[in-house]
Every structure is written in C-alpha cells, then in structure tokens.
Amino acid sequence: MTTNGRKLTPRGKERRQQLLDHATQRFAETGYHPTSVADIVGGVGVGKGVFYWYFDSKEQLFLELLAEAQRDLRRTQRDAIASEDDPLRRLEIGIRAAFRWWAGHPEIMNLLQFAATEKQFRPALRQGQSVALGDAVTHLKEAIAEGRITDGDPEELAHAIIGLTGHLSRELVHRRGDDPERVADLAVTLLFDGLRGR
Amino acid sequence: MTTNGRKLTPRGKERRQQLLDHATQRFAETGYHPTSVADIVGGVGVGKGVFYWYFDSKEQLFLELLAEAQRDLRRTQRDAIASEDDPLRRLEIGIRAAFRWWAGHPEIMNLLQFAATEKQFRPALRQGQSVALGDAVTHLKEAIAEGRITDGDPEELAHAIIGLTGHLSRELVHRRGDDPERVADLAVTLLFDGLRGR
Amino acid sequence: MTTNGRKLTPRGKERRQQLLDHATQRFAETGYHPTSVADIVGGVGVGKGVFYWYFDSKEQLFLELLAEAQRDLRRTQRDAIASEDDPLRRLEIGIRAAFRWWAGHPEIMNLLQFAATEKQFRPALRQGQSVALGDAVTHLKEAIAEGRITDGDPEELAHAIIGLTGHLSRELVHRRGDDPERVADLAVTLLFDGLRGR
Amino acid sequence: MTTNGRKLTPRGKERRQQLLDHATQRFAETGYHPTSVADIVGGVGVGKGVFYWYFDSKEQLFLELLAEAQRDLRRTQRDAIASEDDPLRRLEIGIRAAFRWWAGHPEIMNLLQFAATEKQFRPALRQGQSVALGDAVTHLKEAIAEGRITDGDPEELAHAIIGLTGHLSRELVHRRGDDPERVADLAVTLLFDGLRGR
DNA sequence: GATGAATGAGTCTTCATTCAT
DNA sequence: CATGAATGAAGACTCATTCAT
Numbered sequence: 001m002t003t004n005g006r007k008l009t010p011r012g013k014e015r016r017q018q019l020l021d022h023a024t025q026r027f028a029e030t031g032y033h034p035t036s037v038a039d040i041v042g043g044v045g046v047g048k049g050v051f052y053w054y055f056d057s058k059e060q061l062f063l064e065l066l067a068e069a070q071r072d073l074r075r076t077q078r079d080a081i082a083s084e085d086d087p088l089r090r091l092e093i094g095i096r097a098a099f100r101w102w103a104g105h106p107e108i109m110n111l112l113q114f115a116a117t118e119k120q121f122r123p124a125l126r127q128g129q130s131v132a133l134g135d136a137v138t139h140l141k142e143a144i145a146e147g148r149i150t151d152g153d154p155e156e157l158a159h160a161i162i163g164l165t166g167h168l169s170r171e172l173v174h175r176r177g178d179d180p181e182r183v184a185d186l187a188v189t190l191l192f193d194g195l196r197g198r
Numbered sequence: 199m200t201t202n203g204r205k206l207t208p209r210g211k212e213r214r215q216q217l218l219d220h221a222t223q224r225f226a227e228t229g230y231h232p233t234s235v236a237d238i239v240g241g242v243g244v245g246k247g248v249f250y251w252y253f254d255s256k257e258q259l260f261l262e263l264l265a266e267a268q269r270d271l272r273r274t275q276r277d278a279i280a281s282e283d284d285p286l287r288r289l290e291i292g293i294r295a296a297f298r299w300w301a302g303h304p305e306i307m308n309l310l311q312f313a314a315t316e317k318q319f320r321p322a323l324r325q326g327q328s329v330a331l332g333d334a335v336t337h338l339k340e341a342i343a344e345g346r347i348t349d350g351d352p353e354e355l356a357h358a359i360i361g362l363t364g365h366l367s368r369e370l371v372h373r374r375g376d377d378p379e380r381v382a383d384l385a386v387t388l389l390f391d392g393l394r395g396r
Numbered sequence: 397m398t399t400n401g402r403k404l405t406p407r408g409k410e411r412r413q414q415l416l417d418h419a420t421q422r423f424a425e426t427g428y429h430p431t432s433v434a435d436i437v438g439g440v441g442v443g444k445g446v447f448y449w450y451f452d453s454k455e456q457l458f459l460e461l462l463a464e465a466q467r468d469l470r471r472t473q474r475d476a477i478a479s480e481d482d483p484l485r486r487l488e489i490g491i492r493a494a495f496r497w498w499a500g501h502p503e504i505m506n507l508l509q510f511a512a513t514e515k516q517f518r519p520a521l522r523q524g525q526s527v528a529l530g531d532a533v534t535h536l537k538e539a540i541a542e543g544r545i546t547d548g549d550p551e552e553l554a555h556a557i558i559g560l561t562g563h564l565s566r567e568l569v570h571r572r573g574d575d576p577e578r579v580a581d582l583a584v585t586l587l588f589d590g591l592r593g594r
Numbered sequence: 595m596t597t598n599g600r601k602l603t604p605r606g607k608e609r610r611q612q613l614l615d616h617a618t619q620r621f622a623e624t625g626y627h628p629t630s631v632a633d634i635v636g637g638v639g640v641g642k643g644v645f646y647w648y649f650d651s652k653e654q655l656f657l658e659l660l661a662e663a664q665r666d667l668r669r670t671q672r673d674a675i676a677s678e679d680d681p682l683r684r685l686e687i688g689i690r691a692a693f694r695w696w697a698g699h700p701e702i703m704n705l706l707q708f709a710a711t712e713k714q715f716r717p718a719l720r721q722g723q724s725v726a727l728g729d730a731v732t733h734l735k736e737a738i739a740e741g742r743i744t745d746g747d748p749e750e751l752a753h754a755i756i757g758l759t760g761h762l763s764r765e766l767v768h769r770r771g772d773d774p775e776r777v778a779d780l781a782v783t784l785l786f787d788g789l790r791g792r
Numbered sequence: 793g794a795t796g797a798a799t800g801a802g803t804c805t806t807c808a809t810t811c812a813t
Numbered sequence: 814c815a816t817g818a819a820t821g822a823a824g825a826c827t828c829a830t831t832c833a834t
C-alpha cells in the first residue's frame with residue numbers, strides 16, 4: 001500500500017502504526033524539524049534502526065502521513081454524502097463531515113499547515129487539496145446551474161468554503177474546544193446566508 | 199526597539215533591512231529550517247559575522263519578522279478605517295485593506311503559517327492574532343448592537359472573517375494571481391450575504 | 397576446516413557455497429565495504445540469520461575467500477608443473493597455469509587487491525603470497541644454478557614475474573578480454589627475452 | 595583548482611594541506627573506509643566542521659588525492675624526459691622517474707590500488723591510468739618503428755611495463771626498503787633483455 | 793535450519809554560533 | 814563593521830550482529 005514495500009507480520013504492522021502515531025503527535029506538537037527520529041523511536045521505546053525498517057526516511061514518513069490523512073478525510077466525506085442527491089445538501093453534509101473529521105484528527109491540521117510552508121512538501125499537499133477542491137466545485141456547479149446559489153466562479157467559492165471550514169476547525173474546535181456540530185452549524189449558516197442573514 | 203539594541207548608522211540600517219528582506223524571501227520559499235544562516239548572508243553577499251552583528255540569532259530574526267508584519271498589517275488597517283464611523287463599513291474597509299496588504303506581502307503568509315506549527319513560535323504568533331481578532335470583534339459587537347447583522351458570538355464571526363480573508367488571499371491572490379480588489383469584493387459579498395445572496 | 401565448525405548437510409554445503417559465490421561477485425564489483433550482509437543474503441534470497449548460521453562474520457567470510465583462492469591457485473599450478481623437471485619449463489608452465497586460473501576467476505583479483513589496502517587483511521594476504529613467491533624462487537634458484545638465466549636475486553625476479561603476470565591478467569585478460577593463452581605467450585616471451593628479444 | 599571553490603587564505607591553504615596529508619596517511623595505512631572523518635580531523639587536532647569547510651565530502655577528498663597524485667607523477671616523468679630524444683632512452687628515463695616518484699610517495703600506491711576495487715572510484719582511476727599508458731605507448735611505437743625493439747602491440751607492452759614498475763615499487767622499494775635506483779636498474783634490465791639476458 | 797524484527801554503536805554531514813584577525 | 818575560519822553538538826541514516834519465534 002503506502003509502505004516501503006516490506007511484507008509485514010501483524011506485529012510488524014502494529015509497530016509501524018505505533019511509529020506513525022507517535023510521529024504524528026510529535027510533529028503536530030513540536031514541529032516537523034524539531035522532532036528528531038530519536039524522539040520518535042524513543043517515545044515508542046524501540047531502537048533507532050526500527051524506524052528505518054519501517055520507513056525509508058523521516059521525510060517519506062511525513063509524506064505518507066500527508067497522503068493518508070487527505071485520503072481518509074475524503075473517504076469520510078464521500079461516505080457521508082453517498083445517499084444524498086441535492087447538491088446544496090451534499091455540500092452541507094460534506095462540510096459537516098469535514099468538521100467531524102477534523103475534530104477527530106486535530107493534529108493533522110498542523111501537519112498540513114506545515115507542509116504548505118516548505119518547498120519540498122508543497123507538491124504532495126497540493127495534490128490532495130486539488131481533489132478536495134474538485135469535489136466542492138462539482139456540487140457548486142450543479143447548485144449554480146439549478147439557480148440555488150448566486151452565480152460565481154465555483155472554484156473561488158470552493159476556496160472560500162475550505163478556508164472557512166479549516167480556520168473554524170482550528171480556532172474554535174481545536175483551540176477553544178467548541179463542539180464541532182455547533183461550529184458546523186455556524187459555518188453552514190454563514191456560508192449560505194452571510195453575516196446579515198436572510 | 200526592534201533591534202538587538204545597537205545604534206545603527208544609515209548604512210547599518212540598510213544592511214539590516216537587506217538581511218531581513220532576504221531572510222523573508224528564503225523562509226517563505228524554502229522554509230525556516232531549510233534556510234541556513236549561511237544561505238541568508240550568502241544571498242546578501244556578506245560574511246557570516248554580519249548576521250550576528252545585527253541579530254542575536256536566527257530565531258530572534260524570525261520573531262522580529264513576525265512581530266513587524268503583524269504590526270504593519272494592523273497599522274494599515276487602522277489608517278484605512280480611521281475616517282469611517284459605521285461599524286459595518288469599518289469591517290468592510292478593514293477586510294479590503296487586509297487583502298491589499300497581503301497582496302503586497304505574499305511571503306509573510308507562509309511565515310505566519312509556519313509559526314503556527316512550532317511550539318516555540320506559537321506564543322509570538324498568538325499575540326498578534328488576538329489583536330486582529332479584537333479589532334474585528336469591536337466592529338462586530340457594534341454592528342450586532344445596532345441590529346445590522348444577525349446575532350451571534352462576535353468572536354466566532356471574527357474568526358470566520360479572518361479565516362476567509364487569509365485563505366482567499368493565499369489561494370486566489372497569491373497562488374492564482376487574481377486581483378486583490380476583486381477577491382475582496384467576493385469576500386465581502388460572501389461574508390455579508392452568503393452563497394445564496396439576498 | 398574451512399567452515400565455522402558446523403557439520404553441514406549436502407543442502408547446507410550448497411547454501412554455504414551460494415553465499416560464498418554471491419559475496420565474491422558483490423565484493424568484486426562493488427567493493428567489500430559497500431557490500432552489506434543484507435545485499436549478500438538478499439541476492440541469494442534468504443534471511444539474514446542464514447548468513448550467521450554459516451559464517452561467523454562478514455570478515456571471516458572474506459578471509460576464507462582469500463585463503464581458499466590462494467590455495468586453489470597454488471594447487472592448480474602444482475598440478476600443472478608436477479610432471480616437469482626442467483626449472484625454466486616449470487616456471488613457464490606455472491606462469492601459464494596462473495594466467496589460465498586468473499582467467500577463470502576474474503573477481504578474485506579485486507579481492508586480493510583490496511585485501512592489500514586494509515591493515516586488518518594484509519596479514520592473511522601476505523601469507524599466501526609468500527608461498528607463491530617461494531615456489532617461483534625455488535625454480536629460479538635452480539635455473540640460476542644451472543646457468544640458464546642471468547644471475548640475480550631470485551626473490552626480486554620472482555616479484556617481477558608475479559607483478560607482470562598479475563597486471564597483464566587484470567588489464568589484458570579481464571579488462572580487455574584477450575585470450576589468456578596469447579597473453580601468457582606475451583608474458584613468457586617478455587620475461588625470458590625482454591623487449592629487445594634475442 | 596582542485597578545491598571546492600573557496601578562496602583560501604594562506605592559513606587556509608595550510609590547513610587544507612594538513613588534512614589532505616593526514617587523510618593520505620590514514621587511508622594508506624588503515625584503509626579508506628575504516629578511516630573516519632573523525633579520525634582525520636582528530637589527527638590534525640581540529641573540529642569536525644573544518645573538514646567540510648575545505649572538502650565537500652570524504653569521497654571528494656579521496657578523488658582529489660587520486661587526481662593530484664596521477665597528475666604529479668606524470669608531471670615528474672614529463673620533466674625528466676624533456677631533454678631526451680631517443681625513444682628507448684625516454685622510456686628508460688620515464689621508468690626510472692616513476693621508481694623515484696613512487697619511492698617518495700609510498701602511501702599513494704595503496705590508494706590507487708584501493709580505488710581499483712570500488713565501483714565508485716574506478717572511473718577516476720582509469721582516467722589517469724590511460725594517460726600514463728598513452729605516454730608509454732608513444733615511445734614504444736617510435737622504438738618499434740625504428741626497429742629498436744621486437745614488434746608487438748605497444749599497448750600490451752606498455753601494460754607490462756606499468757605492471758612491473760608498480761609491483762616492484764610496492765614489493766621491493768616500499769615493502770623491503772630497497773634502493774629505488776637499484777630496483778630501477780633491475781626493472782630496466784629485465785624489461786629490455788629478459789631473464790635470460792643478452 | 794530459517795526468518796523477520798530489533799539493536800545501537802558508529803558514520804557522514806549540517807549548521808547555528810563564536811571569534812581571531 | 815566585516816570576514817573567513819573554526820567549533821562541536823546534533824541529526825539522519827547504515828549496518829553488522831543478535832534473537833525470539
């Protein structure tokens with residue numbers, strides 16, 4: 001799958017996941033660079049070589065984290081939307097699913113944000129983001145075609161949605177500890193009707 | 199003040215600014231950690247000692263960049279709003295000023311985003327952000343009191359505004375190269391009236 | 397004897413030999429140090445434990461390679477010379493046998509050459525070389541006693557013979573792919589009569 | 595020149611040379627791989643970073659050693675031959691110059707020999723060797739054309755000369771400590787007239 | 793006999809920082 | 814003020830070797 005091509009025993013898979021999880025925590029809290037491989041293996045309580053048994057490099061591990069997170073969020077949104085046909089409702093459900101997912105993966109946000117700041121990680125990040133963008137754009141186009149929302153460049157609107165969703169997750173859910181469902185309400189209301197309401 | 203306490207000749211100030219500017223570029227493009235002090239002084243064409251003549255450390259330089267940027271953005275917004283009394287108009291003008299400022303300082307966004315991902319820089323970042331938040335909250339409270347916008351937690355609304363503004367600046371103005379004024383229009387419309395418009 | 401003291405089943409002997417052969421190839425092509433134990437077992441398609449079942453260490457394996465090669469070359473020369481009494485002819489036949497042997501074991505040359513460059517392997521190398529030297533010296537002494545060749549330190553002459561033989565094997569037979577018999581002719585002619593001939 | 599492109603002060607040049615010399619000693623005695631960068635800088639009594647101030651890597655330093663040695667030997671031979679026109683005499687003088695040069699640089703031989711055993715260093719080695727070969731070939735061709743030596747492939751003869759010269763330098767001069775001039779006599783006599791003499 | 797996993801000392805290399813000149 | 818040189822701690826990574834299963 002996303003491994004370095006080794007066939008792993010169940011015990012091996014567990015170890016690998018332990019390392020992945022621990023690395024995520026550390027990266028999120030302290031930062032990618034300030035977290036050394038020694039920190040990661042130390043936290044799991046294994047020798048240094050173990051890290052390189054499961055991963056090619058610190059960088060590859062990070063890249064894998066990135067890809068997996070983006071994949072997982074999207075899968076979650078997909079599943080949530082699956083049974084809905086109305087484009088505006090799909091959009092809303094997708095947004096709510098995103099808030100829920102972010103609430104369950106607070107550390108990931110830091111990793112994504114960091115990835116955007118370094119040349120070497122931007123391409124990997126961009127890829128996943130353009131997928132998310134594409135999903136939103138699809139719904140927006142339909143909604144515009146149906147006259148349900150005011151005309152506008154769907155890509156721009158999609159960026160607006162993603163920006164709002166991400167920032168509120170970070171600031172209100174993660175930082176302030178607000179209930180993600182409530183914040184999702186706020187986001188949806190604001191996005192659909194604006195500050196002045198209807 | 200913003201220096202490490204040395205009195206600088208005009209030439210010295212220039213040197214210092216050169217280093218500051220070059221560091222900003224590099225940090226923004228490559229990342230803070232991947233940019234070495236050697237890179238910075240090399241780009242300016244001076245010896246390594248010069249760097250430590252003007253700055254205490256790489257970290258202190260970064261911190262200064264952060265503080266100065268936040269201060270400058272706020273000053274810009276303040277000046278723009280100064281002659282306006284209507285709270286909703288102040289909000290709008292502030293937003294437009296922000297887009298304009300960001301358009302002129304595309305690199306800064308990366309630095310701020312990075313600062314949020316490392317323990318050691320978060321406090322410095324938070325400080326400036328809470329000021330920006332406070333400004334927006336003030337206007338929002340007034341507007342709510344006047345019944346101009348629907349009731350809601352002004353702090354939450356402020357976060358929404360900042361999130362939207364930042365993300366659109368990054369994605370549309372910086373990345374896509376859109377005209378900041380136009381994107382500001384979009385942001386204001388969206389924030390005030392929502393996707394469904396009035 | 398030449399093993400690490402284990403009694404091996406036929407299958408075991410084969411495995412052992414596979415490892416020995418593969419290691420020889422890799423050492424010769426890439427070098428001793430750049431070739432890891434993982435490379436060796438990987439090439440044979442077995443687990444790492446197997447290596448340490450048959451050999452005490454990477455170093456011991458290399459030492460064994462060295463000893464075995466020198467032993468085998470000498471055996472070959474001995475057999476070739478066996479039925480000849482004339483010292484000059486014995487010398488010539490020995491030289492030709494050497495060219496033939498080297499032609500069949502091109503990789504060994506690299507190993508011997510490498511062994512000479514590291515403190516830890518020099519003693520093992522020297523041992524075999526002094527044997528080869530002794531053999532040649534014996535014939536040369538006889539030939540000198542019989543007045544068949546000009547007087548001179550037989551040891552020096554032996555070194556000259558070995559140096560020439562080795563270098564021509566390497567450069568002409570191995571590198572250029574020349575026929576070893578023809579190169580042996582050249583070597584013998586040159587050694588016996590010199591560049592100016594008779 | 596052969597540096598990593600830094601402009602060095604006199605003191606810098608000296609440091610660099612110290613490192614070069616010390617590395618040569620260690621490489622020759624212990625081997626390239628068993629000699630760590632820490633060993634090299636430790637022997638000179640400087641910090642580890644100094645090494646990387648003057649060289650890009652351990653490998654690059656080795657490569658430079660190789661190139662410089664080959665260049666220097668050739669220069670020496672060139673100078674020795676300069677005033678001589680007779681091809682056979684040029685050959686002889688070149689051989690004698692080689693013995694003298696090797697006598698003064700006993701460590702180099704090990705480095706060259708080692709370089710031949712590792713894939714990554716072979717190209718660099720080959721380059722210099724083909725130059726040496728070409729020089730000898732030139733003289734041999736002339737000598738053959740003049741009928742001074744028996745006909746034969748000059749390249750093969752050149753290899754024979756180089757092989758003999760190198761081996762005798764190593765075994766008799768370096769190892770046994772013989773006088774290089776005397777060994778050169780031996781080599782020249784042997785090469786020109788063979789074991790059986792004239 | 794064999795394997796995959798683990799160990800940890802050791803390697804090369806980088807880099808913020810200092811300092812003599 | 815400025816420079817080139819030096820420092821040395823710290824980092825990523827490798828690899829011979831061991832061992833539980």
